[in-house]
Amino acid sequence: MILPLSFYTKKTVTVAQALLGTVLVHDTAEGRAAGRIVETEAYLFENDPACHAHRGKTPRNAVMFGPPGHAYIYFIYGMYYCFNVVTAPEGVGEAVLIRALEPLDGIELMKRRRGTSELKNLCSGPGKLVLALGLRPDQNGASLLSGPLTIWTPESFNAPRPKKSDIVSTPRIGINRGADLPLRFYLKGHPFASRRCSVSKR
DNA sequence: GACCAGATTGTCT
DNA sequence: GACAATCTGGTCA
Numbered sequence: 001m002i003l004p005l006s007f008y009t010k011k012t013v014t015v016a017q018a019l020l021g022t023v024l025v026h027d028t029a030e031g032r033a034a035g036r037i038v039e040t041e042a043y044l045f046e047n048d049p050a051c052h053a054h055r056g057k058t059p060r061n062a063v064m065f066g067p068p069g070h071a072y073i074y075f076i077y078g079m080y081y082c083f084n085v086v087t088a089p090e091g092v093g094e095a096v097l098i099r100a101l102e103p104l105d106g107i108e109l110m111k112r113r114r115g116t117s118e119l120k121n122l123c124s125g126p127g128k129l130v131l132a133l134g135l136r137p138d139q140n141g142a143s144l145l146s147g148p149l150t151i152w153t154p155e156s157f158n159a160p161r162p163k164k165s166d167i168v169s170t171p172r173i174g175i176n177r178g179a180d181l182p183l184r185f186y187l188k189g190h191p192f193a194s195r196r197c198s199v200s201k202r
Numbered sequence: 203g204a205c206c207a208g209a210t211t212g213t214c215t
Numbered sequence: 216g217a218c219a220a221t222c223t224g225g226t227c228a
Contacts, residue, residue, distance in 0.1 A: 041220070043220075050220070051220090052220080055214090058213080058214075059213090060212080060213065060214090074212095074220085075211075075212060075213090076211095076212090076219060076220065076221065077209085077210075077211085077218095077219060077220095077221050077222080078209070078210030078211040078212075078219090078221095079209070079210055079211075079221080079222085080221050080222070082220060082221085084220085097220055099220085125221070125222070126220070126221070127221050127222060128221090128222075172220070173220075173221095174219090174220055174221065175219090175220055176219090
């Protein structure tokens with residue numbers, strides 16, 4: 001079953017945790033690629049200087065201010081894209097960054113797209129999973145409720161539904177502002193989560 | 203395994 | 216003109 005709109009209208013932090021264990025699916029002409037979400041980060045409208053929406057609406061972040069249940073895909077560091085799920089009511093700029101997947105379906109396709117055969121290296125980072133799933137910048141703003149890009153319940157893929165006690169929260173990764181907020185969530189001890197946990201770097 | 207530099211470009215100040 | 220919600224490949228141990 002595809003996650004309904006009501007899934008995305010809850011509080012952003014709640015959605016970020018509830019997304020763990022669900023399955024992100026992308027159907028293309030090349031075939032289906034799907035993975036279980038094992039790591040997310042929440043980006044909030046208020047009191048969160050790391051959020052793109054924090055300084056108001058711009059052409060780039062406009063999708064974050066749109067209706068929930070849509071994809072926000074943006075370009076970063078000159079060569080990568082990040083995939084987010086828009087949450088919060090229309091007019092409020094919040095989203096959940098999908099940071100890592102456990103590959104489930106279309107693994108050969110993912111390996112080809114990523115140019116590696118190492119399973120753990122296919123989707124263990126926000127830039128990597130965008131490549132592995134074949135997401136493109138023109139998917140920015142696409143609905144996740146129908147169409148080629150969707151998110152499914154764990155049961156749809158016979159995947160386990162995580163318990164509350166399996167979810168760990170830590171500070172987010174790769175940001176400077178708001179780096180102390182514990183808005184990153186991942187499944188405890190999961191081998192497919194992205195590396196670089198809490199290294200101090202400048 | 204840990205740490206560091208480089209790649210590369212859209213976006214906002 | 217600086218910087219960014221990153222990744223890869225190098226060096227050193």
